[in-house]
Amino acid sequence: MTSYIILASITIIIATAVLIPWNMRFSRLHGILAKPSERRIHKSTIPEAGGLSFGLPIVAVQLVFAYFTRGQEISRFFFELSALGVLALTFGLIDDRFESPARVKLIWQIILGVIMYVIGYRVYFLTNPLGTHFILGWMSFPVTVLWYVIVINAMNLIDGMDGLATGIAAIVCVVLLVVGIKEENYLVIALSSFLLSGTLAFLRFNFHPARIFLGETGSQFIGLYIAAISTAGAAQFKGITSMTMMIPLAALGIPLLDVFLAISRRLRVGRIFKADKAHIHHTMLAFGLSQRTISIIVYFITMLFGLVAIGFSFTDKKILFSLLMVLLAIIVIVAYIIMRMERK
16 A cells, blocks of 8 residues: 555645645635734735645545545545545635634534544543553543644644644654554554645745645644544554554644643633734744744754654653653743743
């Protein structure tokens, strides 16, 4: 299957590059545009809903794989995730066009999480780096739904600057791909390769100065797929342990930290659903860093977390867990200092 995955990935890259000009015209024609506002940093009107450019080719390729692997369990996972991918793109497209309230977005995300649990993309256990894994049992359902909501929101909130969310997604896909190759899990390998190809092709047009934005269409699709890939190990092989939550949690360190800080900040003022311009990248921008510089810095930190995540599959987990805790402590301290400086 390896040669077919490579061929499919190349197809996605070409299809994405071909669809982006169409996507830009489609967005302008239907008024799906990101206009300058108080909570946005760009100064001109940019086409949104860029997720269609790579989301549609990825879904199409998965359907082809589902057809040619029919009769095998992996075929069902390809087909059902394709359907959920279309649903995520639809929800995102509606939001990009009509700017749905935050509560409505949350309902959509919960719906996606529930359906993903039903079709088998579940969190069965949690990593315990100091011993055996925690089997969730009946807690698998709420933890799975929460996982999808958190990851989708993480990608959504970090998508506030040219190329930031797209680049992070590509790096996380590389991490998941490496682990999938190590475990010879073709479902993880295929899904990671497909999303990696799509995001890399899109990044060329999305990096500063961006010609098209991901929009909710893209960030929601990416969040859904990253969350799905991180649970796909358990979906295909019930005994696999290296695709437990510690790996995606580590790889998604920056987006998840931004979610935590955003929730803390909004709870403090009593407006949990109120958007603001106090995310990590906004604060770095306020310090005078350029968008390109900020993206490169965040990419580098994500790569560090990614290397730690990969290490969980290859070496003593206790050592890697200690290293991860040190990295997290440093990031939290820096984030706290930034927040103090922001208040001043």
